[in-house]
Amino acid sequence: MKVKLTQKPSKTYSQEDAFQASLKYFKNDDLAARVWLNKYALKDSEGNLYELTPNDMHKRIAREIASVEAKYANPYTEEEIFDLIKDFKYIVPQGSPMAGIGNPFQIGSLSNCFVIGNSGESDSYGGIMKIDQEQVQLMKRRGGVGHDLSHVRPKGSAVKNSALTSTGLVPFMERYSNSTREVAQDGRRGALMLSVSINHPDSEDFINAKLEQGKVTGANVSVRIDDDFMQAVKNGDSYTQKYPVFSADPKVSKSIDANALWKKIVHNAWKSAEPGILFWDTIINESVPDCYADLGYKTVSTNPCGEIPLCPYDSCRLLAINLFSYVENPFTDKAEFDFELFKKHVAIAQRIMDDIIDLELEKIDNILKKIDSDPELDEVKATEHNLWLNIRKKAQEGRRTGVGITAEGDMLAALGIQYGSEAGNAFSLEVHKTIAIEAYRSSVHLAKERGAFSIFDAEREKHNPFIQRLKEADSKLYYEMLEYGRRNIALLTIAPTGTTSLMTQTTSGIEPVFMPVYKRRRKVNPNDKEVRVDFVDEVGDSWEEYVVFHHRFKQWMEVNGIDSSKNYSQEEIDGLIKQSPYYGATSNDVDWLSKVSMQGAIQKWVDHSISVTINLPNNVSEDLVGELYMKAWEVGCKGVTVYRDGSRSGVLISNEEKKEDQLEDKLTAFPIKRPQILEADVVRFQNNKEKWIAFIGLIDDKPYEVFTGLVDDEDGILIPRWVNKGLIIKNRDEQGASRYDFQYKNTRGYKTTIEGLSHKFNPEFWNYAKLISSTLRHGMPIDNIVDLINSLQLDSESINTWKNGVGRALKRYVADGTKAKGQACDNCKSKNLIYQEGCLTCKDCGSSKCG
Incomplete structure (x- = not known):
């Protein structure tokens, strides 16, 4: 095996020097500079920077x-x-x-993405565990992963082990989802796509799995839909599900009402933006690699965003x-x-x-x-x-x-x-x-x-x-x-280009502009000379408002002799947009059926697939979502996802919506008496150049208690960087007082113990930790706890820093799509904020804050 070793550079730069240089490179685009510096600038494991600018x-x-x-x-x-x-x-x-x-x-x-698994021959526990380990091994090296569950036998099927019958798809969805969350490092989550054929008898369970709050939070889910099912929906016919799927001699077979299941898919997509749909016959029939299916290139699933259908163990x-x-x-x-x-x-x-x-x-x-x-x-x-x-x-x-x-x-x-x-x-x-x-x-x-x-x-x-x-x-x-011949088996895709488009300073991928103009506010000292105060907030801070233009909209202004430095009123901004080529062409303006038709036409010239989301206002009907899905199939799309504004915030916890008074009766979600041993996540973060660590005790993968302290301080917590899981054990010290110890495995497999987490930081930290842990144990929603922490008015600077750290650690557990209450976007001051992967994302201007 020939191994090429790239020579390590020697010259390093400070964070501040690199930020200022990259800020100049991006013409004072703060977001682009920070994204490049954090995600792509060459750095070692100690954080030393070896590149000054993208050049x-x-x-x-x-x-x-x-x-x-x-x-x-x-x-x-x-x-x-x-x-x-x-x-x-x-x-x-x-x-x-x-x-x-x-x-x-x-x-x-x-490789950006991988698909693993098999072609459907094995659903043994050994095979399922093998896929789990392969998924983790790929994610630890930064890859997004997809795999299909159609090979897993349906719930209630006979098995030759002590269980006697199969548990079905959903427990394995949770297993793979949890593995994705476990392997995430430094605030970045892994990306996973789980798919299943509509022909599988458990496909409805698969479709419903994410509606229960807190379940399968580490995966995107998509349903592989065949032409026969779509035709049955159009004709109002029944449809036969089988296991093994599409088998001529199935072990399980049942006839279903195709329209009833279709309406369930449409309802769930309208309600929660999932499942996505993969039109599987279109994918397979159009796939050039599937001409070599018998040689190992049979497409079985897609990458997490759906733009690359792949065979097992292929990557792109x-x-x-x-x-x-x-x-x-x-x-x-x-x-x-x-x-x-x-x-x-x-x-x-x-x-x-x-x-x-x-x-x-x-x-x-x-x-x-x-x-x-x-x-x-x-x-x-x-x-x-x-x-x-x-x-x-x-x-x-x-x-x-x-x-x-x-x-x-x-x-x-x-x-x-x-x-x-x-x-x-x-x-x-x-x-x-x-x-x-x-x-x-x-x-x-x-x-x-x-x-x-x-x-x-x-x-x-x-x-x-x-x-x-x-x-x-x-x-x-x-x-x-x-x-x-040809050098490459398949060549083309249209992927989402989130951070890429930030650095190209353009619209993302195939999508239209999100917003061409929005407003930001910056805090000012009202006593300074020539300062303009446009807004005073509830705590008395003064702010100056200024307009931010999409980069290419600003270029349009400059080309047409329009002053981009002026402080425009909202009425003037609306007038500018109407004059521009972006008018009627934002993500909220574009006709949805036209966008689906565009995707279908372009798909004919893309040998893999296209990642695109149809953005819909909150008030659209479920019938429209169904119409869009049907249109996407008819025009030849390989897949489609819809997102209805605000749909992520209304995740169901049962078949019926609960009234607020009913929910209050059920707030106590955990045992009040603490179990002796809890599984724990280890979360690392940095505040004001200080390294911090949090130990989050979990029950059913939900936070139950929190311990937080400084890392590598004389009196702090010493723990290797590779440790991200362990156990918190409640013991008694020599005086009989409660002591919370943390145990983790080292490379030899032995338990290593940190004794007395409660003594690793001062009593004031510990008292606030007990307060927050108590609210967790009584089932208060985590986003509400984060709001509570943010609202604490504390005099000590160190306590305030600790407060920020605990809030940052807990945000990781807020369900994606949850609306943030009472907070405003730092960028445009909109209060239309939602949590996405632990970060607050503004749905009006698109800015994201993970701190």
Whole structure:
């Protein structure tokens, strides 16, 4: 095994120097600077920074890609690659490639997403536990994971063990969900997709599983729906579910009312934004890799956002092309799209993606070397070792890539075309058709230079609908592919580009602009000269209001001679928007059926899938959601997700809504008498440059008590960084007083004990901890407890810092979608805030705060 070791840099920068330099790089865009610094700047495990601005990162990536190019004919130079990726202008490696390429401090993969599991042959406990371990092993190396549960036998089926009958799908959904939450580190949660076929007899249980508050909170869920079911819904017919699914000789079979189950799916999606839908026959029939299903490329599930359907042990790396940068003379009458430059860059983007596969193979070799050198027994390491061997085989054999886009909304606005209009949909279709043809042409040319993917067989692919469309669009390309083959088994996707779009300073992915203009407030001293006070809050602080423009909206203003430094009134802002090409084209404006039709048309030219969400106002009916889902199937979408404004905040806890007085009677959710032993999460965070740690005692995965203190202080808590789980045990000290000890396993498997958590910080901390623990034990909702903590008026600065830390630790357990009460967005001062993955997210301006 050849293992490439990247040389470690020596020069380091302070956090403040890097922030100021990156702030200048992003032209005072504070959010973009912080996102780059926190997620992508090269740093070691001690937090030392080795890159000052994104230019340093782009040079690192260019250097590594050029080293691969040098192995092949007609190589691109480091300078040529740097010119394409610098400033996030044209080609942007996404996520894991951006963070991991040339990173000597991280033993991880460059893949953004993986699918694991099997093709449906085994539902033994051994097989289920193997998938669980594989999921954890991938997530610890930053990967998002998907797997399908259709192979698990339905509830009540006979089994040959002491249980006698199967428990069904839901307990295993919870197991995999909990594993996702356990492996999360430093405030970043893993990402998991669980799917099941609608043909499975337990599919309704699967669909309902997330409606119970606190259940399956660590996974997205999607239902694989076949054409027969959709046709049964349209015709009002019955539908037969089977186990094994679609079996000619099923062990379990039952006939159901297709419309009744369909209405359940639609209701749940309307109520809670899940489940998503995967139109499975469309996915399989259109899939080029499924032409090789008998060779191990049978698609079984998707990645967490649904844009990459994959076979077991395959993975994908993502790259985005910034569409806005190909508009010449943007926001003028002379604006036009430079298709020639675009075609050239699509070809290079596909080439870079193929280079990244070689870099990924080097990364996997490093992972395997690390596993081999670990001191554990071979039988302990066997699952992880075999997992990465399987992933390496798929990456080397199929060489799958994920070329996508960002800035679709800004591209159309810059051309003066309204997003969602007939003209907009037609132009977007032409752009994506161009990407498909030029990326495939590039892959064919790479096959001529470097060799085709090893199992390429034109005969297998000749009837595939996607390949047939390529043949019709460009017969020369098709016959070149017959002669030389293709370098990559599948090439294209449209992924969400959240942090990528922050750094390109454009709209995200295929989506329209969220809001072109919003207001922010900054605190001011009313006694300063020439200060303007626009707002005084309830505690007497003074604030100045100022307008924030979406970057490309501001560019439109500047092109048209409109002063962007003026403090506009809301009426003036509304007038500006009406003048702009963004008018009627925000995420709340776009016609929903038009967006679904656009997705279906573009899907014809994307060989993987598209991640897109249909955003709906709160007052839409369930019938509309059903209509959108049906339309998505009819126009050829591979999947669809809807989000109704505010739907996440109304999660059901039973089949009927409870009145407030009934809920008050049921607040006591835990035993008041503390059990002697509790499982515990360990949560680390930083406040004012101090390192803190929280021990959260859990019952049924819900917080029951909290201990928090300083780390590495003389009187603080010493605990290794790798410890994230353990036990809190209530004992008695020599005087008979209660003592709370924490135990965790070290690498040899023995228990290591921290005695007396309550004595690791001063009595004042402990008293507040007891108060908060008491509210937890009596079942007060966690978001209310966070609000209570935030409202505490404390004089001691150290106590206030501790208060912030406890609040931050507990926010991790607030159910996603829960509305934040009484808080305002720091960015636009809106009070329309919800919790998402422990962070407060503003639904009006999109800003997020995790502190």
